[in-house]
Every structure is written in C-alpha cells, then in structure tokens.
Amino acid sequence: MSELTTRTHGAVAHHTSLGVDNRKLGVWAFIGSETLFFATLITTYFVFAPVNRARPDFQDPREFLDIELTTVLASILLASSLTMVLALSASRRGDRRSFTTWLLATVGLGLAFIGGQAYEFNHLYHEGLTLSSSLFGTTFFVLTGFHGTHVAIGVIWLLSVFFKVRAYPDSPENVMDVEIAGLYWHFVDLVWVAIFVLVYLI
Amino acid sequence: MAGHSEEHGAHTHPSDRFYWIVAGVLAVVTALEVGLFIVNEQHLIAKWLEVALLLILSTIKGAAVVMFFMHLKGDAGIFKFVFLVPLAFATTLLLSFMVLFSEHVGIAG
Numbered sequence: 001m002s003e004l005t006t007r008t009h010g011a012v013a014h015h016t017s018l019g020v021d022n023r024k025l026g027v028w029a030f031i032g033s034e035t036l037f038f039a040t041l042i043t044t045y046f047v048f049a050p051v052n053r054a055r056p057d058f059q060d061p062r063e064f065l066d067i068e069l070t071t072v073l074a075s076i077l078l079a080s081s082l083t084m085v086l087a088l089s090a091s092r093r094g095d096r097r098s099f100t101t102w103l104l105a106t107v108g109l110g111l112a113f114i115g116g117q118a119y120e121f122n123h124l125y126h127e128g129l130t131l132s133s134s135l136f137g138t139t140f141f142v143l144t145g146f147h148g149t150h151v152a153i154g155v156i157w158l159l160s161v162f163f164k165v166r167a168y169p170d171s172p173e174n175v176m177d178v179e180i181a182g183l184y185w186h187f188v189d190l191v192w193v194a195i196f197v198l199v200y201l202i
Numbered sequence: 203m204a205g206h207s208e209e210h211g212a213h214t215h216p217s218d219r220f221y222w223i224v225a226g227v228l229a230v231v232t233a234l235e236v237g238l239f240i241v242n243e244q245h246l247i248a249k250w251l252e253v254a255l256l257l258i259l260s261t262i263k264g265a266a267v268v269m270f271f272m273h274l275k276g277d278a279g280i281f282k283f284v285f286l287v288p289l290a291f292a293t294t295l296l297l298s299f300m301v302l303f304s305e306h307v308g309i310a311g
Contacts (some may be wrong), residue, residue, distance in 0.1 A: 018278070018280050019278070020278045020280060020281070024281070025280060025281065025284070028280075028281045028284045028285055029284045031284075031285055032284045032285050032287065032288035032289070033288065035285070035288045035289050035292050036288050036291060036292050036295075038292075039291075039292030039293075039295050039296055040295070042296060043295055043296045043299045043300075046296070046299065046300055046303075046304075047299050047303045050303070050304065067236065067239065067240070071232070071236050074232060075229070075232065078225065078228050078229065078232065078263075079225070081225075081228075081267060081271050082221060082222070082224075082225040082271075084271070085221050085270075085271045086218055086221060089215065089217075089218050089221065092215060182271075182272075183272055186267055186268075186271045186272045187272070189267060189271075190264055190267050190268065190272075193260055193263045193264050193267065194260065194264065196235075196260070197235060197256050197257065197259075197260035198260075201235060201236075201239045201256050202253050202256060
C-alpha cells in the first residue's frame with residue numbers, strides 16, 4: 001500500500017492510498033483484533049459456566065458479584081467516554097484550557113475505575129474467590145483482569161498524548177494523536193458495556 | 203444533527219451539547235439495565251425476556267458509543283469494514299459456542 005505524506009501548516013499528515021490517515025486505519029484494525037480477543041475471553045467464560053456449576057469446587061457468581069460497585073464502575077467509564085470526546089472537541093477548536101481539563105478528567109476517571117476494580121478484586125479475594133479457586137474465578141479474573149490492564153494502558157497512552165500535544169492541541173497531527181487515543185479509550189468503554197451486561201447482569 | 207454542528211476544515215463534527223445528550227441517553231439506558239436486573243430479582247418476568255431486554259439495551263449503548271463517540275457513523279467505509287467484520291466474527295463465535303456448549307459439562311471438566 002503506497003503512502004502519501006503531506007505537510008500542512010507545519011504538521012505531517014499520513015495518508016494511505018485509500019485517502020485515510022494510516023495511523024487511524026491501524027488503530028481501527030487493532031480495535032478489530034481486540035474485539036476478537038475479548039470475544040474469545042467472554043466466550044470462554046460462558047463455555048465454562050456450566051462446567052463450573054457441575055464441579056465440586058463450584059462457586060456461584062451471584063454470591064460474589066457486587067452489582068452496586070459495578071454500576072458505579074460502569075458509570076465512571078461511560079463518563080470518561082464523554083470527557084474523552086469533549087477533549088477531542090476542545091483539541092479541534094484549539095481550546096487548550098478545555099482540552100487540558102477534559103483530558104485530565106478522563107485520566108482521573110480511568111484511575112478511579114482501576115482503583116474500584118482493585119478494590120473489587122481485593123474484596124473478592126478475601127471472600128474466597130481467587131484465580132485458582134474455581135473455573136468461575138479463573139475465567140472471571142482473566143476476563144476482567146485483561147480489561148483492567150487495557151484501562152491502565154489507556155491511561156498511560158492518554159497521559160503520553162497529553163504531554164505531547166498540550167502546547168498545540170489543534171495542529172492536524174496532534175488532533176489525530178488525540179483522536180486515535182480516544183478511539184482506543186472508547187473501545188475499552190465498549191468492552192465494559194459488554195462485560196457489565198454479560199457477566200454481571202445476566 | 204444539523205443544528206448541533208460546527209465546521210472544522212472539510213469535516214463537520216457534532217457540538218459538545220450533542221455529546222452531553224448522548225451521554226445522558228447512555229446514563230438512562232444504564233439505569234434501565236440495572237433497574238431491570240434489581241426488579242427482576244423478584245422474578246416478575248421470565249428470565250429469557252430479562253436477558254433479551256438487557257441485550258437490546260446494551261446493544262443500544264454500544265451502538266451509541268461506536269457511532270457518536272468513536273464517530274464511526276459518517277466516517278470512511280474502510281474503518282467500518284475493519285471493525286464491523288471482526289465484530290461479526292466475534293458475535294458468531296460467541297453465539298456458536300453458546301449453542302454448542304451451553305449445557306455441556308464435559309469440556310475440560
């Protein structure tokens with residue numbers, strides 16, 4: 001695939017022969033692969049659910065999962081998606097103050113989610129649910145642990161983008177940096193939308 | 203959306219007010235999900251109906267995030283292709299294994 005590199009207002013734009021930014025295309029392709037990755041983890045959770053029920057070390061998810069805490073965590077991630085898209089909007093406008101506010105709010109909400117998940121994991125551990133206590137424990141912690149890891153990576157990504165683009169958030173190159181970091185962040189939120197309903201509510 | 207837009211170069215992006223409205227809808231749908239779960243702990247409706255309603259509500263949430271926050275609605279077709287094709291595979295994978303193993307206790311048991 002040939003690549004055309006153009007320079008506009010001092011910034012470099014990377015266009016593919018398809019007429020789209022190659023970094024954005026790469027992130028969308030990555031998100032596509034991540035969709036399959038999380039689908040396999042969710043599928044594994046459901047495939048092993050009846051096996052868990054049939055085993056002597058059976059642990060009932062309904063006895064362990066705290067819907068109140070999880071609802072708060074889901075709300076935190078949804079709120080972070082709003083602040084992320086507001087940061088992108090401010091970046092496009094060149095509004096540095098709003099951009100800083102909304103992007104750091106997104107980072108803060110991401111850290112709050114990680115803190116809440118760490119609290120949940122610690123609570124479950126003391127209740128007797130561990131990675132090796134049952135098939136439910138194994139599939140639950142692998143699925144939600146990988147998601148939490150993705151949130152942590154997202155926080156690091158957002159912070160690195162913030163320090164890179166904060167001086168000129170409205171240059172085309174920097175707007176694209178914010179946009180592709182935002183795509184990843186929204187995807188992490190999207191995965192939690194699925195986990196919240198499939199693991200906690202159903 | 204025409205009344206909630208601002209021009210930036212050749213592209214039109216939704217206004218901040220529009221994003222707040224989408225977030226409000228997401229919050230309401232989340233409240234409905236949790237409310238349905240709590241209310242049906244009394245087994246007021248059949249489990250299959252609860253599951254179907256929860257799946258519909260979460261699909262609405264996911265679609266809103268993808269279309270409006272990730273701006274896939276109105277974006278280049280190649281982005282839709284590289285995301286929606288794996289999503290279709292993922293959904294097929296999940297449903298196929300659910301059908302095959304939903305009551306199967308022998309696997310890895």
